[in-house]
Amino acid sequence: MTKKNILAGMALVVGLVIPSLAFAANEGEEPKHPKQGWPHEKIIGAHYDRAAAQRGFQIYKEVCHACHSLNLIAFRQLEGIGFSEPEIKAIAASFTVMGEPNMETGDVEERPGKPFDYIPSTFANPEAAAASNNGAVPPDLSLMVKAREGGASYIYSILTGYREPTAEDLKHVSGGKIPDGAHFNPYKTGHVIAMPPPLAEGIVTYTEGQPAASVEQMAYDVSTFLAWAAEPKLEQRKHMGFLIVAFLLITSGLLFWSYKRISKQVLGH
Amino acid sequence: MTSTRPFEPKNGFVKWFDRQLPLFSVMHGALVAYPTPKNLNYWWSFGSLAGLMLGVQIITGIILAMHYTPHTAMAFASVEHIMRDVNYGWLLRYVHANGASFFFIVVYIHIFRGLYYGSYKAPRELLWMLGLVIYLLMMATAFMGYVLPWGQMSFWGATVITNLFGAIPFVGEDIRTLLWGGFSVDNPTLNRFFSLHYLLPFVIAGVAILHIWALHIPGSNNPLGIDVKGPQDQIDFHPYHTAKDAFMVSLLLLIFFAVVCFAPNYMGHPDNYIQADPLVTPPHIVPEWYYLPFYAILRSIPDKLMGVVAMFAAILILFALPWLDKSKVRSGTFRPIFKQFFWVLVIDVIALGFVGANPPEGAWLIIGRVATAYYFFHFLILLPVLSRVEKTRPLPESISQAVLAKHA
Amino acid sequence: MSTTDSTSEHHGEGVKRRDFLFIAAGGFGAVGAATVVWPLVDNLNPSADVLALSSIEVDISKVQVGQSIRVKWRGKPVFIRHRTDEEVAKAKAVDIKELKDPQTDADRTKPGHEAWLVMVGVCTHLGCIPLGEQGEFGGWFCPCHGSEYDTSGRIRKGPAPLNLEVPEYAFLNDTRVRIG
Numbered sequence: 001m002t003k004k005n006i007l008a009g010m011a012l013v014v015g016l017v018i019p020s021l022a023f024a025a026n027e028g029e030e031p032k033h034p035k036q037g038w039p040h041e042k043i044i045g046a047h048y049d050r051a052a053a054q055r056g057f058q059i060y061k062e063v064c065h066a067c068h069s070l071n072l073i074a075f076r077q078l079e080g081i082g083f084s085e086p087e088i089k090a091i092a093a094s095f096t097v098m099g100e101p102n103m104e105t106g107d108v109e110e111r112p113g114k115p116f117d118y119i120p121s122t123f124a125n126p127e128a129a130a131a132s133n134n135g136a137v138p139p140d141l142s143l144m145v146k147a148r149e150g151g152a153s154y155i156y157s158i159l160t161g162y163r164e165p166t167a168e169d170l171k172h173v174s175g176g177k178i179p180d181g182a183h184f185n186p187y188k189t190g191h192v193i194a195m196p197p198p199l200a201e202g203i204v205t206y207t208e209g210q211p212a213a214s215v216e217q218m219a220y221d222v223s224t225f226l227a228w229a230a231e232p233k234l235e236q237r238k239h240m241g242f243l244i245v246a247f248l249l250i251t252s253g254l255l256f257w258s259y260k261r262i263s264k265q266v267l268g269h
Numbered sequence: 270m271t272s273t274r275p276f277e278p279k280n281g282f283v284k285w286f287d288r289q290l291p292l293f294s295v296m297h298g299a300l301v302a303y304p305t306p307k308n309l310n311y312w313w314s315f316g317s318l319a320g321l322m323l324g325v326q327i328i329t330g331i332i333l334a335m336h337y338t339p340h341t342a343m344a345f346a347s348v349e350h351i352m353r354d355v356n357y358g359w360l361l362r363y364v365h366a367n368g369a370s371f372f373f374i375v376v377y378i379h380i381f382r383g384l385y386y387g388s389y390k391a392p393r394e395l396l397w398m399l400g401l402v403i404y405l406l407m408m409a410t411a412f413m414g415y416v417l418p419w420g421q422m423s424f425w426g427a428t429v430i431t432n433l434f435g436a437i438p439f440v441g442e443d444i445r446t447l448l449w450g451g452f453s454v455d456n457p458t459l460n461r462f463f464s465l466h467y468l469l470p471f472v473i474a475g476v477a478i479l480h481i482w483a484l485h486i487p488g489s490n491n492p493l494g495i496d497v498k499g500p501q502d503q504i505d506f507h508p509y510h511t512a513k514d515a516f517m518v519s520l521l522l523l524i525f526f527a528v529v530c531f532a533p534n535y536m537g538h539p540d541n542y543i544q545a546d547p548l549v550t551p552p553h554i555v556p557e558w559y560y561l562p563f564y565a566i567l568r569s570i571p572d573k574l575m576g577v578v579a580m581f582a583a584i585l586i587l588f589a590l591p592w593l594d595k596s597k598v599r600s601g602t603f604r605p606i607f608k609q610f611f612w613v614l615v616i617d618v619i620a621l622g623f624v625g626a627n628p629p630e631g632a633w634l635i636i637g638r639v640a641t642a643y644y645f646f647h648f649l650i651l652l653p654v655l656s657r658v659e660k661t662r663p664l665p666e667s668i669s670q671a672v673l674a675k676h677a
Numbered sequence: 678m679s680t681t682d683s684t685s686e687h688h689g690e691g692v693k694r695r696d697f698l699f700i701a702a703g704g705f706g707a708v709g710a711a712t713v714v715w716p717l718v719d720n721l722n723p724s725a726d727v728l729a730l731s732s733i734e735v736d737i738s739k740v741q742v743g744q745s746i747r748v749k750w751r752g753k754p755v756f757i758r759h760r761t762d763e764e765v766a767k768a769k770a771v772d773i774k775e776l777k778d779p780q781t782d783a784d785r786t787k788p789g790h791e792a793w794l795v796m797v798g799v800c801t802h803l804g805c806i807p808l809g810e811q812g813e814f815g816g817w818f819c820p821c822h823g824s825e826y827d828t829s830g831r832i833r834k835g836p837a838p839l840n841l842e843v844p845e846y847a848f849l850n851d852t853r854v855r856i857g
Contacts, residue, residue, distance in 0.1 A: 043531055072349050139543070143349070146534060147542035189552070230542075233352065233359040240360070241530020248523040255516040262512045266504060267307065269676045425805065432804040447718070451727045452751035453804075461721065548747065548754050550806040568822060573802060573838045629822055 031186050033153035034160070035220065040152075040227055046238040048228045053081035055206060056225025059218055061091075062204050064141060067133060067195075069121035072142035073229055076115040080232045081225070088115050095120055134181055136194050145223075145230035152227040157187040159219035162197040274302040274505060299485060303506040306491035308672050312386075313489065314517040315379040321518055322372035323477065327470050329365040330414075337417065339463035341456045344419035345544040363533040369411050370536045371525050373559040376404060385611050387599030388490040394591040396483040401587055403476050408560070408584075410469040413462040415557055416454075420541030425554045427454045427462070433567075436577040453547060493671055494600030495664050502668035553628060561625030562618050566644065568629045569637035579641065586648050593648055596656035603662040607655055610647065617643045732857030734849065737793070745809055747798060750856050754798040754806055755844060756817075757854065760828060765791055767815065768829035778840045782829045785843050795846050795854060796830045802837035817841065 040048050057078065060070065075092035083091065092113035097120045099111040113120070123129035129137045148154040165184040170176055173191050178184050185193040199215045199222075206213050228234075263269065276297040278284050287293045336355050338347040351358035380400070383389055389397035416427045431448050435441040450457030488497060497503055504510075528535065536558060540551045556564050566583050570576040586593075601608045617640050624637035665671040735748050737757055745758035760768075768782040786794060800807050800819040812818035812825035814833045819825075824835030831840040846856045 143542040244526045252519040255519050259512040259516045429803040451723045453753050455752050
C-alpha cells in the first residue's frame with residue numbers, strides 16, 4: 001500500500017515537474033505579459049468591460065479595420081457589448097457593403113450596411129490584402145484572442161511592446177538584425193513583426209467623459225473588444241457553469257449519501 | 270451467470286411484449302439482476318462512465334451535424350456559426366469537444382484498472398480484446414472528428430497522420446491517395462472524414478454491446494482477482510451498483526462541466542482557431558493529448574517505416590497481453606513485483622505523453638527513446654518473465670471471507 | 678469389366694462435370710462480387726475535377742538570384758528557387774555516397790537551367806512544409822520533426838527518408854516553367 005502510494009506520488013511528481021521544466025525553458029523566449037487579470041477572465045462574475053469594448057470597437061473601426069478583417073462579426077452582434085439598436089443601425093450604415101443583385105438590371109450595387117450584414121473587409125480577397133501589405137496578409141481578428149497563447153494579454157502586449165531593440169535584444173533575433181520594413185516586438189515569436197506600431201497618442205478621439213486615449217488605454221480597450229469578438233458567449237457560459245457546478249455538488253452529495261445507505265442495507269457496511 | 274432474481278413482470282404489456290421478444294428480460298438481466306462480486310471498488314464504475322460519455326458524444330454529435338457544413342470553404346465558419354448564432358451551440362460544441370477528452374480519460378482509467386487487476390486474463394481474453402477494438406475505433410473517430418473544424422491543427426494533424434500510411438512499402442502512395450481522394454488533404458478528405466466520423470460511433474456502440482455481452486458471461490473480475498464461489502460472494506447490480514454508478518456519474522459530470530464552462534479550450538490548441546492553410550505549417554504540430562504517448566513512440570525511432578510500425582505495434586501488443594502475462598494470479602494486489610512495475614508503466618506512459626507534446630530534440634529525444642524501449646520491454650520481456658518467476662502472495666479463500674475480514 | 682469401367686468412367690465424368698459447374702458458378706460469383714466492390718473503393722480515388730487541375734504554368738522572370746517563390750500545385754506548395762552560384766557549387770560538391778537518398782545535383786535540375794531548383798515543398802517524412810534557407814546544410818529545415826535538406830533539396834539529417842520530390846516539369850522558355 002505504501003509502496004503504491006510512493007509510486008503514485010512519483011507519477012504525480014513527474015507529471016508536475018516535467019511541464020514546469022518545459023515552461024521554464026520557454027521563459028527566456030518571450031517576456032511575461034504586463035497586463036493580467038482581465039474582468040472576463042474571472043471565474044465568478046466574469047464580464048466584458050462594456051465601455052472599454054465599445055471604445056475598442058471604435059479603435060478597430062478607425063485603426064485596425066484598414067488592414068485587418070473581422071469576418072465573423074455581424075453588426076447585430078454588437079448588441080453584446082451594449083450598443084443599442086439605433087446605435088447599431090448607425091454603425092452599420094457607416095460601412096459600405098456589396099448589396100444583392102438589382103431586381104431589374106441584375107447589377108450588384110454597393111449600399112450602406114444593415115444590422116444583419118457582416119463587417120466588410122477592406123480588401124476584396126486575400127491576394128489584394130497581401131498586395132497592399134508587402135506580401136503578408138494581415139490576419140483576420142475575429143478569433144485572434146483565442147488563436148494565441150495568452151489571449152487578451154497577448155494582444156495588449158503586442159500593441160504596447162514596440163520599442164527600439166537593444167544590442168541584447170538583437171541577439172534573440174534570427175540573423176541578428178531586423179529585416180527592412182519589419183519591426184522589433186519582444187512578444188512576437190521570433191521577436192520580429194511585420195505590422196508597424198498601430199497605436200499612437202491622438203490616433204483616435206474618444207467621446208466626452210471617456211478616459212484619455214493613451215496607448216495603454218487604447219490597447220486595453222481594443223484587447224477587450226477582441227476578446228469579446230472571439231468568445232461572445234463567455235459571460236453566459238461562466239454564469240451557467242456556476243449554476244451547474246453548484247447543482248452537481250448538491251446532487252453528488254445526495255447521491256453519495258444514498259449510495260452509502262443502500263450499501264449499509266444490502267452489504268451491511 | 271444465472272440471475273439471482275428471475276424476471277417476473279406484473280405489467281400486462283411487458284408480459285405480452287417479452288413473450289415475443291425478450292427485450293425486457295435481457296435488460297433486467299443486464300441492469301438489475303446481473304450478479305457482481307461484492308467487493309468491486311470505485312475503479313469498476315469507469316465502464317459505466319465510458320458508456321455515458323459515448324452517449325453524450327453521440328447525442329451532441331448528431332445535433333452538431335445538423336448545423337455543420339463539411340466543406341473546406343465553409344467548415345471553419347460553420348463551427349463559428351454554431352459557437353455564435355445557434356441557440357446553445359457553444360454549449361453543445363464545447364461539450365462535444367471536451368467530451369472526447371473525457372471519454373478518453375475515462376477509458377484510460379478503465380484500461381489501467383484492467384491492467385492492474387489482471388482483467389485481461391482467462392476467461393476474459395475476448396472481453397479485453399473487444400475493449401481494445403473499441404479503443405482503436407475511438408482513436409479513429411476522434412482523429413477524424415478533430416479534422417472537421419478545419420483549423421490549422423485539424424489540417425496539419427490530418428496531413429501528418431495520413432502520411433503515415435505512405436510509409437507502407439509498395440502500396441503506401443496509392444493508399445494515401447485513396448485516403449485523400451486527391452493529392453493532399455482537401456475537400457474530398459474532409460467530406461469522407463465527416464461521413465466516417467458520423468458512422469463510427471454507432472460501430473463503437475455495437476462493439477460496446479458485444480463487450481458487455483462478453484462481460485456478462487464470465488461476470489466481472491474484482492479487486493482480489495479470485496473467482497466467485499457462490500451467491501454469498503455476490504450482489505445484484507441493482508440497487509447497489511446503480512446507486513454507486515449514479516454517484517460516480519454525478520462526480521464525473523461535475524468535473525466535466527467545470528472544464529466545459531470555465532476552461533473549455535484548455536485541452537485544445539490555439540492554432541485550431543486559425544483556419545486551415547495548406548501553404549503554412551504551424552511551427553509545432555501536436556496531436557490531441559490522448560495520442561501523445563503513441564506520437565512520442567513514432568518520433569523516437571529515426572526511421573520512418575519503423576517508427577510507424579512501432580507506433581501501431583504499441584497498441585497491437587495489448588491484444589497479445591493475455592498470453593504474454595501467464596501468471597495465474599490476476600490481481601496486482603497479490604503480485605508484489607508486478608505491482609511496482611505497473612506504476613513504472615504508468616509513469617512511462619505519462620512521460621511518453623510529455624515527450625509527444627515537445628519538439629523531438631535534446632533531452633526530450635533521449636527520454637522518448639528510453640521510455641519507448643521500456644514500454645516494449647515491459648510487455649514483451651518483463652511480463653512473460655515475471656509471470657514465471659514472481660512469488661505471489663497467498664490469495665484469500667473467498668471474496669465474502671475477505672470482505673468480512675476487512676470489515677471485522 | 679468393361680461394363681464396370683464404363684460405369685465408373687461415367688460416374689467420374691459426372692463428378693468432373695459437377696465440379697466444373699460449381700467452380701464456374703463460384704468463379705462467376707467471385708467476379709461479380711469483385712465488380713461490385715471495385716466502384717465502392719475506386720470512388721475514393723481522385724475525381725475528374727481534381728485530376729483536371731494537375732498541370733500549371735509559372736512565370737519565373739521576376740525571381741532574382743537568391744530568391745524563391747512558392748506556387749500551389751495539386752494543393753501542395755512547389756518551391757521554385759533561383760539558386761546562387763555558391764549554393765549550386767555547394768550542392769555539386771557533395772559526395773553522393775554519403776547521402777541517404779543518393780542523387781546528384783544534375784539529376785535534380787534541367788540541363789542549361791542548373792541555377793533553378795523546382796521541387797514539391799512537402800517534407801517526405803510526414804508532409805509538413807520545410808522552411809527555406811535554414812538548417813546546417815543551408816537548404817531547408819522541416820519544423821515538424823527536424824529533417825534537414827541541403828541546397829539541392831536532398832535529405833541530409835532527420836527522419837525523412839527521401840529527397841524533396843522533383844515534380845515532372847519543363848522549361849517552355851527561359852522565363853516560363855510548366856509543372857505537371
